[in-house]
C-alpha cells in the first residue's frame with residue numbers, strides 16, 4: 001500500500017531511526033533521546049482545579065464551538081506576557097492559539113511554501129520542524145549554528161547567492177538541539193538581512209523562559225520593523241505538553257491568513273483546555289512555577305555537565321547551555337553517531353541519544369548527537385553518561401578520521 005502514499009510522505013524516511021528508538025524502550029536503558037519535561041514538575045493539582053473552575057464559570061457554553069483564533073482573555077494574557085517577557089508589543093488581535101508550537105510551524109510552512117520554494121534552516125535544527133517543512137517539499141539552505149546562534153555572516157552570503165529564499169526558520173533561545181542562544185547583535189543583523197532580502201523569519205522560542213543563568217535577550221520580533229517576524233511559542237515546556245497549546249504572534253495580514261488556514265484544518269483548538277489555561281494563569285503565579293522548574297532543571301544540567309567533564313574523552317566537544325533542555329555533543333570527524341548508537345551504544349551501554357543526521361536538513365552531518373537532561377533523575381544522568389563515556393573511550397581510540405564534520 002506504501003506505493004499509494006504521496007511522494008512528500010516518503011521523501012525523508014526516518015524508519016531506521018524509529019526502529020532504533022523502538023528498541024531503546026527497554027527499562028534497563030537510559031534514554032537521553034526524548035525532549036520531555038519532568039512529569040513530577042507538572043502543576044497537576046492546580047491544573048485540575050483550573051479545568052473545574054473553567055467549566056463551572058462558563059457552564060454549557062464552554063462545550064460549544066468557539067473562535068478559530070482562540071479564547072480572547074487567554075490571547076490578551078499572552079499579549080501582555082510578550083511585552084514583559086520578550087520585549088514584543090502585541091495586541092490580542094495579533095495572537096492566535098494553536099495546538100502546540102508544532103501546529104504553528106506547520107501553519108506557517110503551509111502559508112509560505114510552495115513545492116521547491118527556498119528556505120533557510122539552521123544546521124542542526126529541531127527535527128520536528130524538518131518533519132513539518134518536509135511535507136511542503138521546500139529547497140533547504142542550511143546555515144550553521146555556533147555558540148552565538150545562527151551564523152549571520154553565512155546567512156548573508158546564502159541570501160546573496162539565493163535571492164529566491166522566502167523564509168528563515170530559527171530557534172534562537174536555548175536552541176534545539178545545541179542549547180545555544182542567539183546574541184542580540186545577531187538578532188538585529190538577522191532582521192536587517194530579512195528586510196534587505198525580502199524574507200520572512202519564523203522565530204520558534206518554546207525554551208525562552210527556561211533560563212538557568214545570565215540575562216534574557218529580547219526576542220528577534222522585538223527588532224522587527226516591517227512585520228516580517230512570526231513568533232511562536234508554547235505552554236508545553238513551561239506547563240505541560242499534553243495541553244497541546246501554543247501560540248503565534250504575527251502582523252495582521254499574516255495573522256488573517258493563518259486564521260483561515262487553521263480554520264480549514266481543525267476549526268479551533270479545544271476550548272475547554274484554553275479556558276483552563278486561562279484560569280490557571282488568572283489564579284496562579286506562572287513565573288513562580290517557572291522559577292521552580294528552572295531550579296530543578298539547572299541541577300540536572302549541572303549533573304550532566306559534571307558527568308560529561310568527568311567521563312567523556314577529551315576528543316569530544318559539548319555545549320554548556322545556559323538554559324533549555326539539550327546539550328549537543330560533537331564527536332571527532334568520521335564517526336557516524338547513528339551507526340554507533342545502533343551497533344554499540346544501545347546494545348552495550350544501554351543508553352540512547354538522538355544522532356546528528358536527522359537533525360540536519362542535508363542529512364549529511366553524522367558526527368554528533370543531542371542529549372536531553374530534563375526528563376531524567378540526576379542519578380540516571382550520571383550513570384548514563386558514565387556508560388556512554390566508557391563506550392566512547394574505547395570506540396574513539398580505534399575510529400577512522402575522514403572529512404565531513406560539525407564543530408562549535
Ligand SMILES: Cc1ncc(COP(=O)(O)O)c(C=O)c1O
Nearest residue numbers: 035100101102126176234236246
Ligand atoms: C524548537 C521546538 N519547537 C517546537 C516544538 C513543539 O512543541 P509543542 O508542539 O509541544 O509546543 C518543540 C518540541 O520539542 C521544539 O523543541
